[in-house]
Amino acid sequence: MDRDVFEPEHEELRRTVRRWVQDEVAPEHPRFRTEHVIDRQVWRRAGELGLLGLAVPEAYGGGGIDDFRFNAVVNEELCRQGLALGSAFQIHSDVVAPYLLELTTDEQRQRWLPGFCTGETLCAIAMTEPGAGSDLAALRTSARRDGDDWVLDGAKTFITNGTTADLVVVAARTTPDSRNRGISLFVVEKGMAGFQQDRQLEKIGQPEADTAELFFDGVRLPAGNLLGDVDGGWAAMMQRLPQERLSTAISNVAHAGRAVEQTLEHVRTREAFGSPIGSFQHNKFLLAELVTELEVTQVYVDRCLALHVEGRLDATGAAKAKYWSADVQNRVIDACVQLHGGYGYMAEYDVARAWADARVSRIWAGSNEIMKELIGRSLGL
Missing domain, CATH: 2.40.110.10 (Butyryl-CoA Dehydrogenase, subunit A, domain 2)
Structure with a gap:
């Protein structure tokens, strides 16, 4: 699907990030899952590529780019490989970064931001x-x-x-x-x-x-x-939570999109009763529903991204994007597991891992129930 939210320079970055993920991150990903940690060399390499401090001023070693769409591109490409990769980098670059940029003195920026950008200082x-x-x-x-x-x-x-x-x-x-x-x-x-x-x-x-x-x-x-x-923390957190929730929504859609791509590959080649299982009417209709639901969700999330770049995304819009995209992500990936049959329950298959990885999306960054509460309050209820 065409996505009008991005411009040529964003797609140029996407090609760089996708190449890095495919060539350097993907081969080591199974080891990261076994060792329960993302290797620090991945962080340092991301720093070398300029992916960690996109919004940080050049004076502190960053890219000086005030355009969250570049962050979104990095997020999407990491989540295509694995949701945990996206979330780890998202916490560092999308969630912590605004606190270190907007609440700090110049002395604090000089102390913390250079390492933040190189990957030598990992943040939580x-x-x-x-x-x-x-x-x-x-x-x-x-x-x-x-x-x-x-x-x-x-x-x-x-x-x-x-x-x-x-x-x-x-x-x-x-x-x-x-x-x-x-x-x-x-x-x-x-x-x-x-x-x-x-x-x-x-x-x-x-x-x-x-x-x-x-x-x-x-x-x-x-x-x-x-x-x-002092005592200004609550306001600081409330002002920055919409970006975190938007970043989560971006991750959710990208992660589910990759599962659908892999499922389409599977149903075209897996045969039952002498025919590809994707040719069965039920499966064909189900995939039509999944693709449509995902694309409609993508349009809304992209709209929220555009509003955020313009400084107009409010807490309610971010809550809608977070909760809806998480629900869609979980429904879509669950259906992808079903379409894989018994293979979908095998840990060696990406779709099985994606199914387990996605469940937390309805809990973190504010549970979906909390998101609905925020939306309900905006309705005067």
């Missing part, structure tokens, strides 16, 4: 807690002043890039009993005393994604590791 963001889940205002991780420093205590869970991250943006309560009004953001760096990031979580899918619990036991943070204003 820590919002979710074991007892809070999607209710960010209920977080219990706390930071208290001690002289010029802050002392951080608490725990976070389900953190992508958690054990390997060199820099983690952490949301913590700085004013007790104040819900969303008393939250601040801090940067915690690998190796700080009291910071533990060594508990990797076992998941039913995306084994190559480094997902972890993080623990903070009296971590002493200098004043220069506060991001933005």
Whole structure:
């Protein structure tokens, strides 16, 4: 399908990224899944290709490109290879980047952004807690002043890039009993005393994604590791969540699209009763439905991408894109598994891995139920 949202320079980048993924990432992908981590050389190579700091000003080693469509291209091509690859890079480049660009002082940018762009400084963001889940205002991780420093205590869970991250943006309560009004953001760096990031979580899918619990036991943070204003964390997070949810939607559609491509290849060559199974009316109609549903979803997500580039994507639009694309992704890939028959349940097949990898899309970046709540509020309900 033609996609008017992209221009020739975006497609030029796409060719570069696809070639890199095919030649360098794909051959090592099975090893990443076995070892439960994406090799740091992949990050450094992405840095060499200029893929990590697209929006970072050139003065700090980035591309200086204020156009999220370039990020979308990188995201799509990584997700065609594996959803976990896309999510790991998305957290670094799409989610953490705005915090380090927009809430930092020049001294902080000089300290953190060059390594961010080269892949030497891998980033994560820590919002979710074991007892809070999607209710960010209920977080219990706390930071208290001690002289010029802050002392951080608490725990976070389900953190992508958690054990390997060199820099983690952490949301913590700085004013007790104040819900969303008393939250601040801090940067915690690998190796700080009291910071533990060594508990990797076992998941039913995306084994190559480094997902972890993080623990903070009296971590002493200098004043220069506060991001933005004291008690300004809630507003900062709410302003930046739409980009995260848009990025997730972009991933969902690209991931499902690759599963459909592989399924079409399968039904054209797999025979039953003397005919390709794709020629059976039921299968033909089902694939017609899947392709149509995916293309309609792609049009909406592309529209949201265009609005975001123009600075006009609101939280409601992003919530719609996130929840709908996740539902479509899961329906589509489940049908692709069925069309593969018994082979679709074999772990050696891409479609089986895609099915397991996709399930979390309806949970992360705000569960689909939370997205519907946000949409409902926009209707005055």
